[in-house]
Amino acid sequence: MKKITYSILFALLAFASACSDFTEIEPKGKNVLSRVEDLDMLLNYEYRQRGFAFRSVMLVANDILPYAENIPNLLSAKEKSLNGILATWDGTLDRAILTATDDAYSECYSINAKVANAVIAKVDAAAGDRYMADRLKAEAYVLRAYMHYIVVNLYAKAYDPETAADDPGVPYIKENDALEVPCTKSTVAEVYENILADLETALELNSLPDKPINTMRVGKAFAYAVKAKALMSMHKFPEALEAAEASLAINDFIYDQRQLTGGDFVRPRIDCQEDLFTTFYERPNLHAYTDEIMAQFEPGSISFNHFPKIDESGFPIGLIIYGVPGLTMWDNNEYYMTTGGLTTIGMYLTRAECLIRSNKGDDLQEAMNVINTIREKRIDPYTPLSAADPAQAFAYLKQLSRTENWFSYRNFVNLKRWNTEDAYKETLRKNLLGQEFELRPDSPLWIFPFPQNATNYNPNLTQNY
Secondary structure, three states: OHHHHHHHHHHHHOOOOOOOOHHHOOHHHOOOOOEHHHHHHHOOOOOOOHHHOOHHHHHHOOOEOOOOOOHHHHHHOOOOOHHHHHHOOOOOOOOHHHOOOOHHHHHHHHHHHHHHHHHHHHHHHOEOOHHHHHHHHHHHHHHHHHHHHHHHHHHOOOOOOOOOOOOEOOOOOOOOOOOOOOOOOOEHHHHHHHHHHHHHHHHHOOOOOOOOOOOOOOOHHHHHHHHHHHHHHOOOHHHHHHHHHHHHHHOOOOOOHHHHOOOOOOEOOOOOOOEEEOOOOOOOOOOEEOHHHHOOOOOOEHHHHHOOEOOOOOOOHHHHHHOOOOOEEEOOOOEOOOOOOEEHHHHHHHHHHHHHHHOOOOHHHHHHHHHHHHHOOOEOOOOOOOOOOHHHHHHHHHHHHHHHOOOOOHHHHHHHHHOOOOOOOOOEEEEEOOEEEEEOOOOHHHOOOOOHHHHOOOOOOOOOO
C-alpha cells in the first residue's frame, strides 16, 4: 500500500522528474481502468488548464507585454524578474534559478502520464468493443506525440538536420517506463523519431474519426496535422506537404470573419470547425499587445479593425495596470483562441510554405492562391496579392502567419524554426518606453529552462541552453 500511495502522489505531483509506471495508478492493486468505456472517459480531458496560457512563450515571440505588470517598474528594477528578463530579451541572466515551476512543462507531461500513457498501457487488456479500443489507442498515441512536440519545441533547440542527432532534447515518456528510474533525455532527433513512430502507429490503426465528438478529442485531421508540423520542423518539406494535404482533405474549413463585421465578434469555444484540436486557458481580451505584432495586421484586417478594443477615455486601465497609457487591449469575452492546439489555417500555411520552397512549376502561384484563400476571409476590402519570386511570397507568408497565430505558442515555434535557416532567420526588435531591445536568432531565450521541480529530482535533466 505504501508503494501504491507513493506512486499516486509521484505521478500527480512529480511526474516530470522521472519516468512513471502508469499501470500502478489503481488503488489496492485493483484495475479501475478495466473497461474500454472507462478509458473513453479518461480521454474526455478538458484542455483548458493554466499550462496552455503560454504567456511566457508569447512574451518571447513579442506578441504580448508581461500580463498585468507595471512596465516602468519592470524596466527600472535593479534585479530583473523572470518576466523582466523575457520582456527585455536579456539572455545573459540565469532563468533556471527563477523557474521553480513551469505550467506548460507540467501540463504536457501530466497529460502524457494521466491520459495518453494510461490509455496505451490499459487498452489492450480492457474489456469492450475492440474497434472502440483501437480508436482510443490511436487517440492516445497522437496525444502523446503532440504533447512531446510542444515540449521539445519549448525546451530544446529547434531541429537542425546537421546537429539534431547530437543535440540534447527532452525525455520521451512511454507507458512502460519504470517509476524508480530517472528519465534520460533523448536527443532532438530521437524525440522526433518517436513522435513520427507514435503517429504512424495511430494512423495504421485506421480508427480515428474524421470528425471527433468535439475539438478536445483527437481526430484524423489533427493526427495528420501533427505529422505535418513535425515533418516541417525536420525540414522534410515534401512529406510535410503530403501530410498537410491529407489533413485538409478531411477538414479545410476557414472561419469567415466577414460575418463578424456588423455584429458581435464571436469565435466558438470548443466547436469552431477551424480548430483541429483545442486547448486554451484564457481569451485574448485584457492583454496588452505589442506595437510590433499589431503592425503585422494588414490595413483591412477584420480582426484589427473590428475586434472590440478597450476605451480608455473614461477609465485609463492601461495606465493603471501596465503603467503605460494608450496600449492596444482587446475586450471580448466570446472570442476563443486555441492557444495550444492546431487549426486548419496552420495546414493551409504549411501547404503554402512547402509550395514556396519547392520552387518548381506553378507551385509559387499555387502558394499565393493558398495565402489569398485565407486572406479573402480575413481582409475587408479584399484584394489578392501576387508575388514576383519566392522571397516575396515568403514575406507575405510570414506576415500572415504572425497574425493568424497570435495569442498562441505557434508564433514562437515558427520563428524558432525559421531561425535555423540563413534565408529566413531574423532578429526581432522592439521598443519599450523608448528603450530598444533585440532578440537574435541564436539567443538562449529560444530555449526555455526545465523547471526546478523537475531538475531537483532528476540529475539527468540538465539544461539545453
